[in-house]
Amino acid sequence: MNQLINNLVIASSIHSSTSDFSIKAFSDLLTSLAYFSIPLAILVFVRKKKPIKFIWMYFCFILFILLCGITHFLHVLPHFLNITNLSTIENITAVLTTIVSIITAILVWTIIPKVLQIPSSEELEEANKEIVYLAHYDVLTGLTNRNYFTILMEQAINEARKNNKHLAVVFIDLDRFKIINDTYGHGMGDRLLKEVAKRIQSIVGEKDIVSRQGGDEFLLLLQDVSCEKTEKLVKKIQESLFSLFLLDRKEIHCTPSLGLSRFPEDV
Incomplete structure (x- = not known):
């Protein structure tokens, strides 16, 4: 047991x-x-x-x-x-x-x-500047973007109304831009947009505002200008953009379509 x-x-x-x-x-x-x-x-x-x-x-x-x-x-x-x-x-x-x-x-x-590094005051200030820049300017061309242009135009109209001044808004659209993009690639299209922005800026005055609205569309705000001066500037811009663009040893032809509106005449 x-x-x-x-x-x-x-x-x-x-x-x-x-x-x-x-x-x-x-x-x-x-x-x-x-x-x-x-x-x-x-x-x-x-x-x-x-x-x-x-x-x-x-x-x-x-x-x-x-x-x-x-x-x-x-x-x-x-x-x-x-x-x-x-x-x-x-x-x-x-x-x-x-x-x-x-x-x-x-x-x-x-x-x-x-x-975990805490940024210094200089780094924070630099970061804030970059944020403000991106909110107001086009990254590709450095021109005023659509939203900031709207704000500046409203301010310019209010000032012109008070001081009895004349303004002009010029719309520019690049013809055949899509064909150029598809043929030569988006890199070439971006270079063309930069060159167009430079040519326009070289013609307008210091007080005038040049904006890229997106794609191949640009807006110009010409301040305190007469009808005669506006027509001369528009013609000069048109002739400049009609001229040949030489990019990466390639000849690019790009014609612009332009529209014009004056303040207060067209209001």
């Missing part, structure tokens, strides 16, 4: 040990799978984000996570396969994990001050 009880106790302890072992193996397996999933998520994120900053930190972190996953997976293997001697592989993995973790830590501590 005593022998039977002892056998039952031994069997129970073996069963308990096997159960504990199975839970640990299952836990290690899930942990290793979780480790392996993290680099996949990082790679998906990195592929979508361009350009990538701190690429070496991403690489070392992915390698570190993979090595941690391999370490846990090596603990699991003996429970599923008849492999007993993994000490050499485990030692190599441990050494590599230590090296990569140290390198990753150094990179992280090097990068953190750059990421």
